[in-house]
Amino acid sequence: xxxxxxxxxxxxxxxxxxxxxxxxxxxxxxxxxxxxxxxxxxxxxxxxxxxxxxxxxxxxxxxxxxxxxxxxxxxxxxxxxxxxxxxxxxxxxxxxxxxxxxxxxxxxxxxxxxxxxxxxxxxxxxxxxxxxxxxxxxxxxxxxxxxxxxxxxxxxxxxxxxxxxxxxxxxxxxxxxxxxxxxxxxxxxxxxxxxxxxxxxxxxxxxxxxxxxxxxxxxxxxxxxxxxxxxxxxxxxxxxxxxxxxxxxxxxxxxxxxxxxxxxxxxxxxxxxxxxxxxxxxxxxxxxxxxxxxxxxxxxxxxxxxxxxxxxxxxxxxxxxxxxxxxxxxxxxxxxxxxxxxxxxxxxxx
Numbered sequence: 001x002x003x004x005x006x007x008x009x010x011x012x013x014x015x016x017x018x019x020x021x022x023x024x025x026x027x028x029x030x031x032x033x034x035x036x037x038x039x040x041x042x043x044x045x046x047x048x049x050x051x052x053x054x055x056x057x058x059x060x061x062x063x064x065x066x067x068x069x070x071x072x073x074x075x076x077x078x079x080x081x082x083x084x085x086x087x088x089x090x091x092x093x094x095x096x097x098x099x100x101x102x103x104x105x106x107x108x109x110x111x112x113x114x115x116x117x118x119x120x121x122x123x124x125x126x127x128x129x130x131x132x133x134x135x136x137x138x139x140x141x142x143x144x145x146x147x148x149x150x151x152x153x154x155x156x157x158x159x160x161x162x163x164x165x166x167x168x169x170x171x172x173x174x175x176x177x178x179x180x181x182x183x184x185x186x187x188x189x190x191x192x193x194x195x196x197x198x199x200x201x202x203x204x205x206x207x208x209x210x211x212x213x214x215x216x217x218x219x220x221x222x223x224x225x226x227x228x229x230x231x232x233x234x235x236x237x238x239x240x241x242x243x244x245x246x247x248x249x250x251x252x253x254x255x256x257x258x259x260x261x262x263x264x265x266x267x268x269x270x271x272x273x274x275x276x277x278x279x280x281x282x283x284x285x286x287x288x289x290x291x292x293x294x295x296x297x298x299x300x301x302x303x304x305x306x307x308x309x310x311x312x313x314x315x316x317x318x319x320x321x322x323x324x325x326x327x328x329x330x331x332x333x334x335x336x337x338x339x340x341x342x343x344x345x346x347x348x349x350x
Contacts, residue, residue, distance in 0.1 A: 181214025237261025
């Protein structure tokens with residue numbers, strides 16, 4: 001076998017001869033297996049670099065039972081990635097963690113119901129070591145699909161499972177959405193605001209429901225017209241803000257369930273002649289660096305570590321799928337869902 005220049009490719013045996021070790025020792029070093037002295041590992045890696053040796057990935061996967069690839073499945077239109085910095089930040093965290101551990105993400109999008117069949121065929125085809133799934137909606141078939149395929153999976157956010165699936169114990173990474181919402185609404189009430197509304201996310205997603213529950217924890221008697229559903233987009237936030245103002249002209253505060261929607265809400269308030277925060281105080285959720293500090297005025301919001309949660313998702317998946325020596329970790333104690341804390345970041349909007 002030759003490389004692109006026509007020269008013979010270095011073999012595993014050539015690396016072993018140059019390093020002065022056995023072929024099996026070189027194989028253990030390349031596959032990250034234990035029981036190799038540190039000085040031997042260093043020597044083998046030096047020779048690999050010196051010779052330009054590239055492992056045969058097909059043979060390597062047969063030994064390690066790894067593809068070194070992870071599916072990242074997003075149940076949103078593909079163009080959301082280019083307008084919603086939340087996804088970009090989470091994907092950045094996922095990619096960083098996977099690359100550091102020798103894997104690569106494979107992005108899959110579900111935009112239409114017909115997409116599930118193709119995604120399921122890919123996930124069941126032995127191409128990936130596991131799946132990271134987020135932005136799931138109620139009755140989404142993906143949790144049951146990964147169960148049926150026996151594919152290790154970690155969810156970004158608590159999945160909305162049906163009654164038959166609630167005992168399944170899905171592994172997920174989420175923020176304390178309800179607690180963060182409580183912090184936001186208590187802050188507005190503490191400012192002396194008396195007519196506090198909320199713009200929710202889509203209520204077929206667990207995060208949106210949890211944030212609405214946090215609002216209701218603080219304001220259990222809030223009138224129905226003070227709750228308006230959005231869709232986690234800037235235009236959705238703008239439209240919901242218009243409906244909220246139409247239903248409650250005396251509105252003096254609003255908790256908006258995402259920074260992107262809050263940016264749209266701020267635009268509508270400005271267009272309507274309301275001053276922020278003098279007339280209407282606004283609190284968002286996410287603390288996205290591309291949005292919260294840049295709005296006019298800068299957005300008071302609930303911070304969640306979006307990039308860190310992406311990294312943690314990837315780390316949990318690889319730990320669940322494989323042990324430190326490249327072998328399946330099926331005998332390990334099952335991991336538990338992780339709920340990360342949130343905190344209020346006060347800026348100029350409230």
